[in-house]
Each structure stands twice: as C-alpha cells, then as structure tokens.
Amino acid sequence: MIELKNSEKLPMLKKAELQVNTGLSGLSWVLSWFSQLYDSRIPTSVWIRCQLVLAESFTNAVRHAHKGKPPDWPVEIEVAVFAESLEMRIWDWGEPFDLEQKIKDMSEQDDIDSPGGRGLKLIRDIGDSISYQRTSDGRNCLSIVKNYSPCLNDRK
Numbered sequence: 001m002i003e004l005k006n007s008e009k010l011p012m013l014k015k016a017e018l019q020v021n022t023g024l025s026g027l028s029w030v031l032s033w034f035s036q037l038y039d040s041r042i043p044t045s046v047w048i049r050c051q052l053v054l055a056e057s058f059t060n061a062v063r064h065a066h067k068g069k070p071p072d073w074p075v076e077i078e079v080a081v082f083a084e085s086l087e088m089r090i091w092d093w094g095e096p097f098d099l100e101q102k103i104k105d106m107s108e109q110d111d112i113d114s115p116g117g118r119g120l121k122l123i124r125d126i127g128d129s130i131s132y133q134r135t136s137d138g139r140n141c142l143s144i145v146k147n148y149s150p151c152l153n154d155r156k
Helices: 024-035 045-065 099-108 119-126
Strands: 013-020 075-084 085-092 131-134 140-147
Touching: 013 024, 024 075, 024 099, 045 075, 045 085, 045 119, 045 140, 099 119, 099 131, 119 140
Parallel strands: none
Antiparallel strands: 013 075, 075 085, 085 140, 131 140
C-alpha cells in the first residue's frame, strides 16, 4: 500500500475511497464523489486544480492503462484532505512505466496540435509531488500531493 505522505505531520480532515468501473462515463460520478470532500479551508483555485488533476488521472487510467480491459475492470481512488494539503491516489491495472521519463519524452516531442498527451504534464505542473509506483498486488498507484495555505476566514 502507498502510504499517505502527510499522515504524521498534520491532522487528517477527511478521507474517502471510491471504486468505479473502467469507462469515461464514470467521470461524472468521480467528480460528484470528490465534490463531497470539499473543505472551506481549501482555496477555491486549489480545489479547482485538484478537480482537474483527478479528472485527468481518472481519464488516463481508463484510456491508457485499461485500454482493452473489460468494462467492469476497477479504478480505485483515495483522497485524503489535510489542514494544508490534499492527497490523491489512483490505482490502475495497466502496464507499469516510468512516469518521469514519459513526461520528459513528451516534453521533448511537444506538439501543440497533438490531440492528447498533455494530461501528464498538467498533473505534474499542478501537483507539488507526484509518483507512479507498481504495488505488490500488480496494480499501479499514481500519487499526487497538492499543498496549500488554508483559508482561515469564512466565505460567504
């Protein structure tokens, strides 16, 4: 299991897990589930970027890692909200790859007219820490940490 990076530093405010079948139709369910984890201490701009990262991560798992897999193949998601960070983990059953090398290769072949391929760079640019690791059960875990300074005053 991939450990939470901030589990010993700050108190966890919320944590939730979701399993959804492979298929882009699951994206609306994923985003609806994620919206329930919102906490007013998270700046709106950070929250919106985290939604985008989650959408890109889920879409990548479905389109690339699970390409050709049965539609009931699961994508598992875990989100933990801390006082100063949000951590997301997305597990897939695809072939492992070197995330950093893939992003580097994509940057060298940057084609603005390309129909895809920008999602990983976007995830890297938004996340403060990202990793993609093979787990002992044969899955891959994309882990993203986004740090933020909490909003301390009430929003109305």
